[in-house]
Amino acid sequence: MPPFNTLLFWLGGVLTESIAELTIGALKPGFGPNERLQWKPAIDPLAVDLILGLIEPGDYCKSVIWACSGKIAREELEARILVRARVRTDVLSVIRRIPAGYEKWLISDFPPPWFAELSDRALIAEIFSPDRMVYTSQLGIKRLNPDIYSSVPAAAKHKMNECIMVDGGSRRAVEGIKRGLVSIIYVYPAQLAHELALQKIIAGEVEVMHPSSSERVILL
């Protein structure tokens, strides 16, 4: 029996871009550093409120437009966010390698109406069955840190020490570890595969030494 039997994958930040990133891109496709630095501090807290279900998607878009002095209609922003929310198929390829003995749960930080509108929803459904989804907006928590780290395992009916959370938010993942929830910081697919191999969840593909790093001289 492995020490961990349940893997919890965030939708935003792992399977897709995060809600904040999608929103900035929807406000201004091809955005630059100025937009990012100007808008992100305003969008981040609103995105957290959306993730927690404290505001509705429509109100989120309205507040973002107001905070960023956007010139588009609320409906247009919402539509653009959903169009941009494409699933990272290379991440799905890694997740598919996880043996069936492990429970795979999806943490949807997208509210249910948004998740229902995702064009790649079928790809996600191939891996995550509907009864293994947790909507953060339905957890009834008022803050992410620290409540999310206990409430998601509880919603999946597992103890915290049975779970590994895969999170695209570096800060959130580190805070999870400080609270006792083992977390993998997602950066890119090969690194995710490496982390899962380290846990012996999937077979590793790389040698400890660089596979082609010159001729080796072994001193016995």
Add this chain to the structure above:
Amino acid sequence: MVVSQTLEVYPGAGFAVQNITHLVNAFVASTKVQQGQLIAFYKHTTGSIIIGEHEGGIVADLEETLENLAPTDGAYHHHLREVDFNGFAHIRAALMPTSIVIPIYDGELVLGTHQEILVVDSQPEEIARYVFLQVTGE
């Protein structure tokens, strides 16, 4: 042959560790250099560039260690001039390197399995940070 590029990164506000391995790998691949070396130079005084394992527990331990060595709410002479109040970030940065060198062999960085290229910065506000990359080789 010498090829250079500057990466613009956003580590985040406060203590942050950003993994840039995939970005550096992409740059090295684009140069087509087969045998040589890469220099990555961090152009700031509130952070560093290191080679380390990007594991959340290590990040948490590093943060706590740096907090013990140079506390965020400590008193720093640097604050006397009242320009900025990031003395802790400068002291932490002084403890770690601002550049790394990695060999390139057969077109790839010779990184060990657990070795990732990490930017570590403690600047209180999120601002753009620049990493100068230079590949030398043939």
